């Protein structure tokens with residue numbers, strides 16, 4: 469869901485405010501209508517989480533649909549909702565007070581593309597949730613790396629994307645040509661689908677599952693908020709359709725959005741919800757930053773850089789356990805926030821291939837299969853001995 473822009477891509481303050489209010493209302497309705505989906509997803513997180521999450525971070529929380537679903541699922545947890553929009557967060561605080569969970573939900577107004585200092589104050593977290601949000605960030609690799617830093621080892625991240633806006637209308641609405649909603653979607657949904665598995669892996673997470681949710685609710689299952697949800701959602705698509713939909717379809721859509729019209733969305737009893745969402749669930753590995761590779765009687769730590777990863781010096785005085793930029797003669801390691809790299813010791817084989825009589829536990833074996841360190845954005849994200 470993007471903020472509505474004019475033909476030049478500019479957006480006025482009042483328009484932005486109206487747009488944020490409209491989006492907040494739509495997202496609240498989304499939470500009400502899709503309550504069963506939120507319950508299924510948070511239930512799955514409860515199965516995977518160990519221990520039960522006590523601190524939860526909701527990135528790009530909007531009005532807090534996810535924050536509240538998580539607060540319900542984990543009644544002892546504290547949720548930090550972060551959003552760039554004060555209006556969205558105002559809604560979170562208002563609803564938190566109304567639901568009696570104000571002491572368990574706090575808000576941070578911050579641009580996630582900038583400093584995470586304030587976000588870090590509520591951490592480290594056991595669970596990070598980012599719904600319909602990651603595609604908004606300027607640099608997903610950096611955001612995933614920061615999320616990794618904010619998670620406890622063993623903690624979970626759940627990233628959800630809405631694959632497309634829900635469909636609500638029957639094939640033939642009785643207004644205009646049949647198939648209007650399908651054409652509306654085809655004209656306005658031109659983005660390729662998102663895929664976050666590679667990003668999660670690159671940041672050091674271990675993917676747990678990529679779970680598609682196929683959501684199909686009839687009017688009874690969707691409940692009383694359905695027509696307002698369909699009205700708000702179709703109105704949002706209408707605002708993007710002016711240039712891309714045929715005039716007769718635009719006219720039919722306007723009739724459907726006219727609350728006074730007998731065929732309008734607001735008055736229909738044949739609405740339903742059909743949509744899919746995908747959630748990527750990944751875990752920060754337990755072994756992180758605590759691994760020390762200290763072997764041989766002359767083992768020494770590197771002077772600075774990658775924490776807890778020490779190279780070794782063989783009895784003949786040669787340094788092993790790192791190569792090239794990993795263990796330069798000065799001992800200076802470079803695992804900066806700006807880079808990601810993988811370093812495998814080309815000389816020293818893996819510990820499991822140790823042969824008796826060789827120098828140190830690395831011993832003989834196939835070169836290049838030895839200890840590997842992956843550094844990403846300032847963190848050692850994986851060490852294989």
Ligand SMILES: C[S@@+](CC[C@H](N)C(=O)[O-])C[C@H]1O[C@@H](n2cnc3c(N)ncnc32)[C@H](O)[C@@H]1O
Pocket residue numbers: 469495527528529530531532533534550551552553556578579580581598599600601604605
């Ligand atoms: C589509 S909404 C999703 C809201 C919520 N996660 C949900 O599923 O209902 C995206 C949210 O991300 C927020 N957002 C976008 N860019 C942001 C940024 N750089 N930093 C923080 N929040 C941002 C927007 O204000 C908006 O509330």
